[in-house]
Amino acid sequence: MSVVTYLEAIRQALWEEMESDPRVFLLGQDVGTYGGPFRVTAGMLDRFGPERVIDTPISESAMVGAAIGAAMLGMRPVVEMQFIDFISCAFNQIVNFAGPNHYRWAQQVPLVIRGPAGGNVHGSAFHSQNPESYFQHTPGLKIVAPATVADAYGLLKAAIRDPNPVLYFEHKYLYRRIKEELPAAAKPGPAAAEGPAAGLPGPVGAEGAVGEGVMAGAAGAAATGGDGLVPLGKARLARPGRDLSVISYGAMLHVALEAAERLAAEGIDLEVLDLRTVKPLDEEAILATVRKTNRVLVLTEEQLSGSVAGEVAARIAERGFAWLDGPVHRLCCPDTPVPYSPTLEEAYLPNVDTLVARVRELASY
Amino acid sequence: MAKSNTGTGKGSARRAAAATPATAGAEAAEAPPDRLAPTELSAAQQLELYRFMKLNRMLEERLGNLYRQGKVVGGLYSSRGQEATSVGSAYALAPQDFMGPLIRNLGSMLVRGVKPREVMMQYMAKGGSPTGGKDGNTHFGDLSRGLVAPISMLGALIPVMAGVALAGRMQGRDLVALTYIGDGGTSTGDFHEGLNLAAVLGVPLVVIAEHNGYAYSTPTSRQMRIQDIAARAAAYGIPGEIVDGNDVLAVHAVTKRAVERARAGGGPTLIESKTFRMKGHAEHDDAGYVPPELFERWRRRDPIERFERHLAAGGLATAEELARIAAAIDAELVAEMDYALASPMPPPERALVGVYAT
Numbered sequence: 169m170s171v172v173t174y175l176e177a178i179r180q181a182l183w184e185e186m187e188s189d190p191r192v193f194l195l196g197q198d199v200g201t202y203g204g205p206f207r208v209t210a211g212m213l214d215r216f217g218p219e220r221v222i223d224t225p226i227s228e229s230a231m232v233g234a235a236i237g238a239a240m241l242g243m244r245p246v247v248e249m250q251f252i253d254f255i256s257c258a259f260n261q262i263v264n265f266a267g268p269n270h271y272r273w274a275q276q277v278p279l280v281i282r283g284p285a286g287g288n289v290h291g292s293a294f295h296s297q298n299p300e301s302y303f304q305h306t307p308g309l310k311i312v313a314p315a316t317v318a319d320a321y322g323l324l325k326a327a328i329r330d331p332n333p334v335l336y337f338e339h340k341y342l343y344r345r346i347k348e349e350l351p352a353a354a355k356p357g358p359a360a361a362e363g364p365a366a367g368l369p370g371p372v373g374a375e376g377a378v379g380e381g382v383m384a385g386a387a388g389a390a391a392t393g394g395d396g397l398v399p400l401g402k403a404r405l406a407r408p409g410r411d412l413s414v415i416s417y418g419a420m421l422h423v424a425l426e427a428a429e430r431l432a433a434e435g436i437d438l439e440v441l442d443l444r445t446v447k448p449l450d451e452e453a454i455l456a457t458v459r460k461t462n463r464v465l466v467l468t469e470e471q472l473s474g475s476v477a478g479e480v481a482a483r484i485a486e487r488g489f490a491w492l493d494g495p496v497h498r499l500c501c502p503d504t505p506v507p508y509s510p511t512l513e514e515a516y517l518p519n520v521d522t523l524v525a526r527v528r529e530l531a532s533y
Numbered sequence: 534m535a536k537s538n539t540g541t542g543k544g545s546a547r548r549a550a551a552a553t554p555a556t557a558g559a560e561a562a563e564a565p566p567d568r569l570a571p572t573e574l575s576a577a578q579q580l581e582l583y584r585f586m587k588l589n590r591m592l593e594e595r596l597g598n599l600y601r602q603g604k605v606v607g608g609l610y611s612s613r614g615q616e617a618t619s620v621g622s623a624y625a626l627a628p629q630d631f632m633g634p635l636i637r638n639l640g641s642m643l644v645r646g647v648k649p650r651e652v653m654m655q656y657m658a659k660g661g662s663p664t665g666g667k668d669g670n671t672h673f674g675d676l677s678r679g680l681v682a683p684i685s686m687l688g689a690l691i692p693v694m695a696g697v698a699l700a701g702r703m704q705g706r707d708l709v710a711l712t713y714i715g716d717g718g719t720s721t722g723d724f725h726e727g728l729n730l731a732a733v734l735g736v737p738l739v740v741i742a743e744h745n746g747y748a749y750s751t752p753t754s755r756q757m758r759i760q761d762i763a764a765r766a767a768a769y770g771i772p773g774e775i776v777d778g779n780d781v782l783a784v785h786a787v788t789k790r791a792v793e794r795a796r797a798g799g800g801p802t803l804i805e806s807k808t809f810r811m812k813g814h815a816e817h818d819d820a821g822y823v824p825p826e827l828f829e830r831w832r833r834r835d836p837i838e839r840f841e842r843h844l845a846a847g848g849l850a851t852a853e854e855l856a857r858i859a860a861a862i863d864a865e866l867v868a869e870m871d872y873a874l875a876s877p878m879p880p881p882e883r884a885l886v887g888v889y890a891t
């Protein structure tokens with residue numbers, strides 16, 4: 169076993185899929201020679217060559233379009249958006265070509281678009297976005313947003329193997345802030361370049377956070393299956409509790425877990441559900457937690473209006489009303505662009521304090 | 534009858550000139566020459582080209598009747614006047630090649646083996662249509678015939694087909710990808726992004742820009758200030774060719790050259806086909822914004838009639854032989870239409886299935 173960061177887990181998953189499946193290849197800006205601005209693809213050009221690690225022009229639409237074409241011919245392209253904010257430049261290819269394609273003419277488009285999402289790193293309006301709500305509306309797409317190292321690894325591998333277009337939103341705030349154990353044998357790097365991959369990894373550790381992980385409460389993500397794959401469309405109970413449920417994903421999950429520790433001292437026992445897959449939603453898991461605690465807050469890092477959180481809340485209102493003891497709350501970002509200055513961004517993002525306050529309010533029902 | 538045609542040595546395709554100020558691009562057509570470009574195609578192949586062009590037109594005429602009878606549930610799009618561009622270019626492909634046709638490339642699809650009943654059922658939204666009623670018109674694909682379905686957003690197919698070409702190269706499939714764009718479609722971002730990416734990667738892609746005078750009601754002069762779309766090839770460092778789009782033999786020859794260059798590793802080519810859209814944007818549109826004299830000028834250059842004159846002048850087919858071809862097509866279309874009309878609409882529950890691949 170080896171302790172890796174969230175970012176290293178992404179790299180490891182990519183590397184292993186590249187090793188085990190010659191159909192997998194990368195398209196993106198600066199992914200080759202430079203290895204990507206966050207080093208996710210470092211070393212891959214040397215290992216896999218320029219035909220499989222393709223540096224492209226600054227043409228997000230063409231990157232995704234080319235990936236669609238290649239995917240239809242049986243390849244498994246993985247497109248990197250340098251920052252996920254730039255995915256909007258490829259909006260047409262994603263929502264009009266990739267998404268509806270299978271419905272329209274039964275032709276699958278197995279591709280992954282991944283990139284760093286999310287704020288709290290002072291990236292301002294164009295390097296901090298969480299664009300999932302634009303795409304949750306599009307039939308045919310799947311969207312994942314891992315919160316843990318094991319999920320970063322297992323969801324990416326599952327996304328690459330899925331026959332549908334999958335948007336994989338990795339939260340850049342988590343890149344180097346959380347660590348967990350992954351099987352060492354498959355860890356990519358110069359050593360791996362000496363020969364073929366040493367097979368797929370064994371079970372991903374569920375022993376909890378190790379090392380200096382600043383968000384110790386986050387880990388312990390039990391992966392399913394011996395190969396570390398995390399199935400798409402399945403939520404994970406991140407913390408069982410009695411009194412009130414917080415439904416979240418991505419970096420906000422860690423806010424929920426930290427708030428849960430604080431609220432435990434007050435005698436409020438929070439249940440935390442990690443959606444992991446934002447589309448399609450795991451409605452069964454959502455309604456299960458509603459039935460259990462009868463009070464629900466949906467916590468996400470999106471602008472409030474038209475958010476995934478709104479969709480989750482609507483489904484609970486429609487199908488879980490009988491079990492509710494209070495209104496479904498949403499705690500999201502305000503309807504403004506992401507501000508730059510730390511004092512402004514701090515005010516913009518949900519945090520443990522604002523969550524604790526909202527939970528206390530909801531608990532009073 | 535091995536003789537091909539009576540053309541002189543000069544091909545009617547030429548390299549793109551430097552950018553010149555725009556007039557209405559497609560209006561630059563010369564007087565109607567009956568002499569078509571030289572060809573390597575046999576008499577039998579030329580008659581096959583003729584059959585495809587005639588089928589293209591007669592199928593669209595049948596579809597027009599169905600439209601007026603209210604059998605077509607959506608819009609109907611015609612490629613009248615542009616049959617030579619579709620058929621001549623598609624005919625230059627090998628079986629392993631791929632094509633991404635647009636709405637006015639019915640002829641290209643017929644060359645790839647699409648059956649009239651498939652198109653009729655698409656337009657009539659029948660359950661037995663290639664998309665099972667989920668999409669209409671020529672918006673369907675079939676990889677087994679090398680066909681990629683378009684979307685309505687113009688330009689989008691160019692990067693997609695660049696990706697097809699890229700995958701083909703990665704898989705060692707020796708394939709060339711061909712797609713189309715109109716003069717209006719060249720104004721999109723994807724036209725630029727796609728051609729540029731294809732050029733940078735050097736993938737085997739051929740893009741045919743059909744310069745047909747109008748994008749819906751907008752003349753080419755409102756799309757660009759240049760005369761020749763092919764001049765844009767220089768911006769991507771790839772060959773740009775101009776061809777008489779109403780000469781099926783010229784279109785075939787220039788496409789064949791581009792396809793062979795692509796297959797040999799020479800990268801993409803942009804071909805501009807000078808032609809004209811002889812109907813409105815769709816069946817509902819009477820094209821009243823097109824000056825009648827323009828229609829008249831291009832009617833004299835009708836690609837099918839020109840080809841008929843070529844076939845007759847070269848002794849490749851008698852009038853009776855051509856009439857027999859038309860009669861056979863007509864009989865085929867009647868049978869296909871009977872089949873399509875009799876086939877059921879899709880069951881409503883089908884509306885909910887197939888969003889995801891499993």
